[in-house]
Amino acid sequence: MPPRKRATATTATSPSYTVPGVKPDVAGEVIAVLQERLNALNDLALTLKHVHWNVVGPHFIAVHQMLDPQVDSVREMVDAIAERIATLGGSPVGTPGALVAHRTWDDYSIGRADTNSHLAALDIVYSGVIESHRAAIEKTDEPDPVTQDLLIGQAGKLEQYHWFVRAHLENAQGVLSTAGVHDEKTAAKRGKR
Numbered sequence: 001m002p003p004r005k006r007a008t009a010t011t012a013t014s015p016s017y018t019v020p021g022v023k024p025d026v027a028g029e030v031i032a033v034l035q036e037r038l039n040a041l042n043d044l045a046l047t048l049k050h051v052h053w054n055v056v057g058p059h060f061i062a063v064h065q066m067l068d069p070q071v072d073s074v075r076e077m078v079d080a081i082a083e084r085i086a087t088l089g090g091s092p093v094g095t096p097g098a099l100v101a102h103r104t105w106d107d108y109s110i111g112r113a114d115t116n117s118h119l120a121a122l123d124i125v126y127s128g129v130i131e132s133h134r135a136a137i138e139k140t141d142e143p144d145p146v147t148q149d150l151l152i153g154q155a156g157k158l159e160q161y162h163w164f165v166r167a168h169l170e171n172a173q174g175v176l177s178t179a180g181v182h183d184e185k186t187a188a189k190r191g192k193r
Contacts, residue, residue, distance in 0.1 A: 015028060018089040019088060027088040030143055031085050034084055034136075036102075036132070038085065040103075040105075045075050045078060047125055051118045052064055052067040056112060066164060073161070080150060108121070113188060117188040120169055121185075123166055123169060178190055178191070
């Protein structure tokens with residue numbers, strides 16, 4: 001089979017039609033926000049699955065089994081966002097090339113590692129996804145409360161999953177082993193302690 005040409009699709013951010021009550025230019029702005037969330041959540045689902053496959057150590061089974069429902073839920077979020085983009089008259093882009101070309105973050109940097117190292121790195125990942133989801137909630141407040149409602153519901157779930165991760169990293173005094181850390185590799189080192 002001949003190799004495929006490398007191409008990345010782009011989403012239509014100026015739809016010719018949209019939902020009643022939303023102007024096409026406003027829908028285009030919301031679509032752009034949603035496409036960023038689609039990329040981030042697709043990346044999160046893949047990262048969670050990567051951790052699921054590469055986690056080792058005494059708490060392996062607990063973390064391994066905790067992650068699959070998170071993967072499934074995040075994939076449902078991706079589908080809901082893609083369908084909202086289409087509802088607004090856009091064309092959601094879910095190809096790996098487009099995700100890599102348009103993301104503003106680095107690839108997950110931890111391979112095979114113990115549970116606390118991965119959970120500490122996931123603390124950083126979830127923090128970034130949730131912060132950007134909250135920013136998207138702010139951006140959609142005025143132009144499209146329906147989209148904002150979708151994002152709010154997703155943020156609640158993401159925050160719950162983040163709590164599940166952080167519960168493994170918290171000591172009895174309520175201090176996280178990742179306190180003050182902003183990168184995955186440093187967090188993973190702190191998680192080992």
